[in-house]
Amino acid sequence: MHHRFLTVLCAVLLFCTLAWAQPVSPLEAKPGETITLPPEPLQRVMQSVVTVQSRSDAQANTSRTLGQRREGTGVVIGPDLVLTIGYLLLEAESVDLIDHQGRRIPGQVRAVDNLSGLGLIRTLIPLRLDAVPLGDSDSLPTPGKLWTLGQSESAPTELELVSRKVFAGSWEYLLEAPLMTLPAVNNWSGAGLFDDQGRLVGIGSLLVQDVFGDQVPLPGNLFVPVNLLKDPLPDLVRSGKRTGPATPWLGITSQRLPSGGLAVLRVSPDSPAALAGIAVGDTLLALQGQMLQDLPDFYRRLRALGPAGSRLTLTVRKEGQSREVEFLSTDRATALKRPSGI
Structure with a gap:
């Protein structure tokens, strides 16, 4: 009812x-x-x-x-x-x-x-x-x-x-x-x-x-x-x-999972996440060892680590196995073709 x-x-x-x-x-x-x-x-x-x-x-x-x-x-x-x-x-x-x-x-x-x-x-x-x-x-x-x-x-x-x-x-x-x-x-x-x-x-x-x-x-x-x-x-x-300094970018499209963590929906080609081996279907569990609550929590903490080029560690679950992935963020503009005029 x-x-x-x-x-x-x-x-x-x-x-x-x-x-x-x-x-x-x-x-x-x-x-x-x-x-x-x-x-x-x-x-x-x-x-x-x-x-x-x-x-x-x-x-x-x-x-x-x-x-x-x-x-x-x-x-x-x-x-x-x-x-x-x-x-x-x-x-x-x-x-x-x-x-x-x-x-x-x-x-x-x-x-x-x-x-x-x-x-x-x-x-x-x-x-x-x-x-x-x-x-x-x-x-x-x-x-x-x-x-x-x-x-x-x-x-x-x-x-x-x-x-x-x-x-x-x-x-x-x-x-x-x-x-x-x-x-x-x-x-x-x-x-x-x-x-x-x-x-x-x-x-x-x-x-x-x-x-x-x-x-x-x-x-x-x-x-x-x-x-x-x-x-x-x-x-x-x-x-x-x-x-x-530019805002840090990883190249990950994700969404919150009801069970906890963030599901990876897409990874931009040649992005830091792609080069680190993160793939569609993976789950992001933690940033710098602290569990991820939701997307705002993820983005705020990522930016708090420093500008583009800062080092970070993500805990990623792939096919049931968890591992820590360490890599550098980048400026999103570097992954885009420069528009005509800029």
């Missing part, structure tokens, strides 16, 4: 989520209704969102997982600068932008920031579009009302910021306080997330199955907060990378 109740409740919540996910057009407000965004910020937001089309080499590592041709959204944040989600630009050979007037604008990858997951495109000809100011993603109230706009959409969609729960991606990616929103929307890849003054506060990254972490999962979207970009932005624009 309890299982049936949860099933029905999930179905109801999902129906409500889909019903809420309708574009809210501030320009179509009825007499007496409140317009969702002031006219000037709304106009700037509408013309700042562009389509991003990229193409990578067919033999590139990321083409096997992300596809050779990718399409998503970007947001104009400077005279010749567009902010988007980084996975659209990994190992890209060419990048084109299409603005709200249908103009095709050639661009180059300026930076892919593996720590935040954000990417920057510099255009090869003037954009002639007003840049959107960056808001303060740290001060957003939760719950709170926000708006998203993706490529080819005619009006922003109203969202609710519902949580800032930690997100750990299986591909060695950690966000301590992402922006989790409801209802779930489909056009999220690189989409802009805006506050009530039309300031950019986040960039769309993922559709997640659980925005709260409760027993009854509720699907929504994860947006990367723009405050993660503010400090490194001058360096990313100038040199294409952050200053200082």
Whole structure:
């Protein structure tokens, strides 16, 4: 009976989520209704969102997982600068932008920031579009009302910021306080997330199955907060990378096992993990002799050992036998083909 109740409740919540996910057009407000965004910020937001089309080499590592041709959204944040989600630009050979007037604008990858997951495109000809100011993603109230706009959409969609729960991606990616929103929307890849003054506060990254972490999962979207970009932005624009040591990377895609440890789902070719003999089907049990609890625990402790190039010891179970594997981490950028333009 309890299982049936949860099933029905999930179905109801999902129906409500889909019903809420309708574009809210501030320009179509009825007499007496409140317009969702002031006219000037709304106009700037509408013309700042562009389509991003990229193409990578067919033999590139990321083409096997992300596809050779990718399409998503970007947001104009400077005279010749567009902010988007980084996975659209990994190992890209060419990048084109299409603005709200249908103009095709050639661009180059300026930076892919593996720590935040954000990417920057510099255009090869003037954009002639007003840049959107960056808001303060740290001060957003939760719950709170926000708006998203993706490529080819005619009006922003109203969202609710519902949580800032930690997100750990299986591909060695950690966000301590992402922006989790409801209802779930489909056009999220690189989409802009805006506050009530039309300031950019986040960039769309993922559709997640659980925005709260409760027993009854509720699907929504994860947006990367723009405050993660503010400090490194001058360096990313100038040199294409952050200053200082790189974040350590092993080349392991993994997930937590109910019985304990992390199951290895994929190992990147020629990565430190691959060269150390770690393979799909292995289980990661411990780091530096201490048992691994979950992905956030793994990533935090890995980073605490030092930057890329630091030595570490993993306890790995393979075919029922445990062994200790000692090797050096590396910078993930060294395993990727340098995008055209950087």
